[in-house]
Amino acid sequence: MRWGVVTFPGSLDDADAVYALRDVMGQDAVALWHKDESLQGARCIVLPGGFSYGDYLRCGAIARFSPIMKSIIAFAADGGLVLGICNGFQILCEAHLLPGALTRNRTLSFVCERVKLRIENAKTPFTRACRDGDLLRIPIKHGEGSYTAPDSEIRQLEERGQILLRYTDDAGVPTDAANPNGSLHSIAGVANHRFNVCGLMPHPEHAVEAMLGGEDGRRIFQSIIDSAP
Amino acid sequence: MQFLVKVFVTPKPSILDPQGRAIEHSLSSLGFEQVQSVRVGKFITLQLDAPSADRARDLASRMCDQLLANTVIEDYRVEVGR
Numbered sequence: 001m002r003w004g005v006v007t008f009p010g011s012l013d014d015a016d017a018v019y020a021l022r023d024v025m026g027q028d029a030v031a032l033w034h035k036d037e038s039l040q041g042a043r044c045i046v047l048p049g050g051f052s053y054g055d056y057l058r059c060g061a062i063a064r065f066s067p068i069m070k071s072i073i074a075f076a077a078d079g080g081l082v083l084g085i086c087n088g089f090q091i092l093c094e095a096h097l098l099p100g101a102l103t104r105n106r107t108l109s110f111v112c113e114r115v116k117l118r119i120e121n122a123k124t125p126f127t128r129a130c131r132d133g134d135l136l137r138i139p140i141k142h143g144e145g146s147y148t149a150p151d152s153e154i155r156q157l158e159e160r161g162q163i164l165l166r167y168t169d170d171a172g173v174p175t176d177a178a179n180p181n182g183s184l185h186s187i188a189g190v191a192n193h194r195f196n197v198c199g200l201m202p203h204p205e206h207a208v209e210a211m212l213g214g215e216d217g218r219r220i221f222q223s224i225i226d227s228a229p
Numbered sequence: 230m231q232f233l234v235k236v237f238v239t240p241k242p243s244i245l246d247p248q249g250r251a252i253e254h255s256l257s258s259l260g261f262e263q264v265q266s267v268r269v270g271k272f273i274t275l276q277l278d279a280p281s282a283d284r285a286r287d288l289a290s291r292m293c294d295q296l297l298a299n300t301v302i303e304d305y306r307v308e309v310g311r
Contacts, residue, residue, distance in 0.1 A: 058299055065296075094299065101302045103240075106247045148244060148302060182245065 001228045003029040004042030006072075006088075008063045012050035013085065013205060020205040021046075025221050034066040043228050044081040045072055047088025049141075049203060059102065059144050060090035069095060081125055081224060082197045086142055089189075089199030098192055098199045099157065100149030105142070106182030112141040114213065115180055117188050117202055118168045121161040124191055125227035126198040129219045135172050136165075136216035138202040140180060140188075145201040147183035147190070154184055164198060165189035232277055232285040235308040238298045239270035273297060282309045 003021050007014045014031065021029040030040050039045060053062035063069070069091075076082050076097055084092040092098040105111060119127050119134040130136070149157070157163050165188040169178040174186035181201070189200040204217030240246045249267040256264045275292070279285035289307045298305040 057296070061296065061299065093301075099301075101299055103244065103302060104247055106245065108247050108251055146245070146247075150243070150301075182247070 001027055001044070001225055002040070002042045003027055003044050003046060004032045004039050005029055005046045005048060006032045006034060006068055007048075008034045008050070008052035008066060010051045010054055011048050011087070013048040013203065014050070017046050017048045017085070017205040020208045020217070021221065024208040025218065025225070027221075027225070032068060034063070034068050037067050037071050039068075039071050039075055044083060044224050045075060047072075047082070047084040047091050048205070049086030049088060052087055052091065055144075058094065059087060060092075060094040063087075063091045064094040073097065076197050079194065079196050081228070083126065083220075083224065084197075084199040085203055085205065086140075086145070086201055089201055090144065092197060092199045097197045098190060099153050099162075100147055100190065102144050102201070103146045103148055104144050105146055105180070110141070110143040111145070111180045112139070113180065114139050115188070115202060116168050116170055116172070116178065117165045118172050118174065120163045120166055123161070124164060124195045124198070125224055126189075126191065126220060127164050127223050128227055129222040133172065135168065136207075136219065137214050138204055138207045138217050139213070140202050142181070142201060145181040145183065147187040147201070149184065157187075157190060158185070160193060162191050162193060162195075163187055163189070164191055165200065165202070230279065230281070231311070232279055232282065233310045234275040234277060234285055234289045235310065236273040236275065236289055236293060236297055237270060237306045237308075238273065238293070238303050239268055239305075241302055241304055244302050270303075285309045
């Protein structure tokens with residue numbers, strides 16, 4: 001399956017995402033430049049982590065207006081699969097492809113650690129290689145990952161099963177102590193209401209090899225491979 | 230006509246503002262116990278050309294809706310001067 005990984009000025013994890021897809025998952029991954037408009041036939045687009053446009057104004061606010069984003073917004077409107085990781089998640093929120101917003105961590109510090117995540121809905125293209133309640137161990141590294149949205153929106157996300165991942169303790173309980181950034185309802189990942197666009201603060205591309213601390217991130221990529229049209 | 234437009238972007242009251250809270254703690258430890266609450270936002274100035282003050286305000290509001298503010302989490306206020 002062909003994947004497109006976008007590079008914005010200031011993207012950091014684009015090469016790691018290509019490596020994870022190409023070398024580890026055996027996929028056909030092409031690099032896309034933010035000034036391009038062609039998605040080169042990719043069936044899933046990845047917006048990687050980093051600090052696009054220096055995080056000026058707000059994280060993701062400027063990247064949202066890149067030429068490639070026009071194509072990605074049209075691709076998503078046609079049902080194409082889009083995965084935003086960390087800064088990519090922020091960009092998707094700014095582009096209104098996902099609900100809510102990501103704000104400064106409640107501790108005001110950058111967090112860089114491995115976290116436990118519970119699969120909340122395994123019936124989506126991004127989680128289908130998992131089962132509900134499965135616990136994954138994947139790293140996070142961000143300063144602005146506190147997910148927030150109006151109460152009514154959060155209620156809707158809960159009702160429709162759009163919350164895909166939650167931060168939990170080792171026992172799989174989403175306690176306040178296990179919430180690394182203050183996200184409402186311990187939300188670590190959400191999907192849009194059509195379930196073809198997903199944003200995650202954790203980095204699955206950094207959890208694909210046992211030698212580097214774990215392979216749980218593969219299950220996110222495998223889910224997408226299993227559900228590609 | 231040239232206008233100087235001031236844009237104030239602030240977190241919505243319902244949004245937690247950890248920066249504001251940290252400053253509040255710091256002020257209180259400096260002895261400014263009178264401070265009840267602190268909120269931190271952005272102040273943006275725009276020099277722009279527009280036929281009237283109303284038009285300048287309208288332009289700045291559109292800029293806020295599209296880019297300068299994220300209306301999911303932020304409110305904005307526009308002041309037009311010369």
